Amino acid sequence: QVPKKQMAMVIEKSGGPVEYKEIDVQQPGPDEVLVNIKYSGVCHTDLHALNGDWPLPTKLPLVGGHEGAGVVVAKGNLVTDVEIGDHAGVKWINGSCLACDFCQQSDEPLCSKALLSGYTVDGTFQQYCIAKAAHVARLHKDIPLDGVAPVLCAGITVYKGLKESGAKPGQTVAIVGAGGGLGSLAQQYAKAMGLRVIAIDAGEEKRKMSLEQLGAYAYVDFSTSENVAKDVQAATEDGLGPHAVILVATAEKPFQQAAEYVRPRGTVVFIGLPAGAYVRAPVFESVVKMITIRASYVGNRKDTSEALDFYRRGLIKSPYKIIGMSELQKVYDLMHKGQIAGRYVLDTSK
Ligand code: 8ID
Numbered sequence: 259q260v261p262k263k264q265m266a267m268v269i270e271k272s273g274g275p276v277e278y279k280e281i282d283v284q285q286p287g288p289d290e291v292l293v294n295i296k297y298s299g300v301c302h303t304d305l306h307a308l309n310g311d312w313p314l315p316t317k318l319p320l321v322g323g324h325e326g327a328g329v330v331v332a333k334g335n336l337v338t339d340v341e342i343g344d345h346a347g348v349k350w351i352n353g354s355c356l357a358c359d360f361c362q363q364s365d366e367p368l369c370s371k372a373l374l375s376g377y378t379v380d381g382t383f384q385q386y387c388i389a390k391a392a393h394v395a396r397l398h399k400d401i402p403l404d405g406v407a408p409v410l411c412a413g414i415t416v417y418k419g420l421k422e423s424g425a426k427p428g429q430t431v432a433i434v435g436a437g438g439g440l441g442s443l444a445q446q447y448a449k450a451m452g453l454r455v456i457a458i459d460a461g462e463e464k465r466k467m468s469l470e471q472l473g474a475y476a477y478v479d480f481s482t483s484e485n486v487a488k489d490v491q492a493a494t495e496d497g498l499g500p501h502a503v504i505l506v507a508t509a510e511k512p513f514q515q516a517a518e519y520v521r522p523r524g525t526v527v528f529i530g531l532p533a534g535a536y537v538r539a540p541v542f543e544s545v546v547k548m549i550t551i552r553a554s555y556v557g558n559r560k561d562t563s564e565a566l567d568f569y570r571r572g573l574i575k576s577p578y579k580i581i582g583m584s585e586l587q588k589v590y591d592l593m594h595k596g597q598i599a600g601r602y603v604l605d606t607s608k
Pocket residue numbers: 300301302303304306411412415434435436437438439440441458459460480506507508509511512528529530531532554555556557593596598600
């Protein structure tokens with residue numbers, strides 16, 4: 259049975275703190291489901307939301323989180339294709355209008371009425387979370403709910419970004435921010451898609467993880483490199499640079515650098531969302547190299563099921579650590595310092 263009360267991590271005002279407390283369990287509307295969240299990944303987006311980093315305000319008070327995996331425990335009377343007891347994932351796109359120009363073309367993230375989990379509606383840092391039935395990720399019961407949690411934002415997003423990059427099997431992709439949550443999954447998706455990976459991040463732990471666990475063939479440490487652009491190009495066989503650059507860092511500087519080292523005809527993909535960041539690219543070099551600079555935002559429902567299928571087939575094994583939900587602030591502190599290799603996943607029962 260569904261309880262009336264539950265534990266959640268709640269932000270009362272922008273900037274925090276984030277507090278562990280008891281709140282009401284909400285009832286799903288006619289087109290919604292209520293998911294008993296067992297595990298939720300912590301994305302850097304949740305920290306941006308807490309800090310008020312972006313020009314888009316959050317709801318307040320706010321329950322953050324958008325990588326939630328759990329079990330459907332209630333549903334509205336219009337929901338016909340999700341059953342109670344089904345396993346489901348709550349992702350960043352909590353719902354969309356399904357009727358606008360973008361929704362019709364399955365560009366649901368571009369829907370101006372999209373509801374954002376853990377940002378404009380309460381998210382997955384609670385035991386019972388609501389989402390539109392049309393948008394919950396369908397999870398086969400043989401998928402572990404802890405391991406799949408990071409796929410629900412990080413996985414979908416980097417899988418989509420890699421597709422948007424146009425990089426083809428056998429080509430080389432540089433992943434900038436490779437040791438973080440999105441980056442560690444990006445390395446695994448890239449490898450599964452037949453791409454060669456150059457990982458860029460800082461420190462020995464992320465170097466070891468990238469080269470020994472995640473499948474990168476080269477690692478450039480931005481904290482010690484004297485010239486990142488030169489080192490990245492030198493890591494490609496002919497010295498001309500990677501075919502694509504996937505930017506998942508949370509600092510502005512690497513966004514400025516990418517156009518410099520991407521291969522002629524190559525593509526730079528913005529995914530990370532550093533606060534207040536702008537990019538200046540050299541017009542001359544961009545033109546004579548015919549580079550493409552583009553951006554990618556989460557994924558649609560089809561990207562979601564495809565990204566989940568890679569996971570289900572055992573192709574995505576990214577490192578994650580499990581911690582009690584009540585310890586979320588510790589995760590934010592480590593994340594702020596760039597000290598998380600991979601992802602933290604919250605156990606909502608603790
Ligand atoms: O749809 C989207 N576009 C989308 C979806 C999900 C997340 C965008 N995001 C955004 C988040 O809001 C955040 O801004 O992607 C960014 C990365 O999220 P994350 O992977 O959850 O963050 P993290 O785990 O903290 O990893 C960031 C990594 O960047 C590295 C850090 O060391 C860390 O490992 N990094 C930094 I900061 N500066 C770097 C640099 N100069 C760098 N790596 C290479 N070069």
